Amino acid sequence: MMNMQTLQDQVNAIRWFHQIDLGDGIVTPGVYDTRAKLKALHIPEDLSGKTVLDIGTWDGFYAFEAERRGAARVVATDSFIWQGHSWGSKAGFELARKVLDSHVEDREIDILDISPETVEPADVVLFLGVLYHMRYPLQALENVCSVTKKLAIIETVVDLSHMKRPAMAFYPGGQLNGDTSNWWGPNEAAVHALLKTAGFSHVETVSKDPLLYRIGRAIRHRRKYGTPIRHGIARSRMVFHARP
């Protein structure tokens, strides 16, 4: 048993992306509102007996949540952050796994290297907050599809929401929030088309940011990044369920 002060010190020494409840009143101070996103994902409540693959897991909140929902096996993958390419690291995932006494397995692998030969296909695949970071989004989605047995849950930034035709905004040089690891903002029609082209046969949109929330965020992004309000409002986040 780890002493609570020691645990708090270890938590404080890490820069967290996810807010993970480690018990005894200790919640990791992640910058991302993990619980709000969890509601929007519509992950099946009961994952008993299912295998789950969480691609681009970072601190692992959603992988640990899949385990909590009864998944028989959970594999969490990442490479960019775990290799220290940005401000994060793998330390949060490792500490949370230890404290939660979790059996989530880790695989350090680039998404472009994922295939049934390298990663065992899973019943449920999570691809959350990753698509817009992909230089080669169609290839990434083909790889996701290749390891999905039943359901892939894709959460992403979407853009150009005023356009009905499939279209993607391109963000070279950090044009999305100053982050040079952001590349593409597809609109809803483009995400459906990308997923179908990648090999999924059934695709549905399961949640969208409400308009008022988008307006609030557009105002915050205008102040923080100088993003024109009309661009901010055209952007949002959506969740898609795709089945092979």
Ligand SMILES: C[S@@+](CC[C@H](N)C(=O)[O-])C[C@H]1O[C@@H](n2cnc3c(N)ncnc32)[C@H](O)[C@@H]1O
């Ligand atoms: C915005 S974070 C999303 C983290 C988590 N899935 C979530 O939804 O909160 C994007 C994640 O994708 C990972 N990632 C980005 N490019 C990657 C790549 N080429 N291969 C593997 N992981 C990558 C990053 O390391 C990071 O953990």
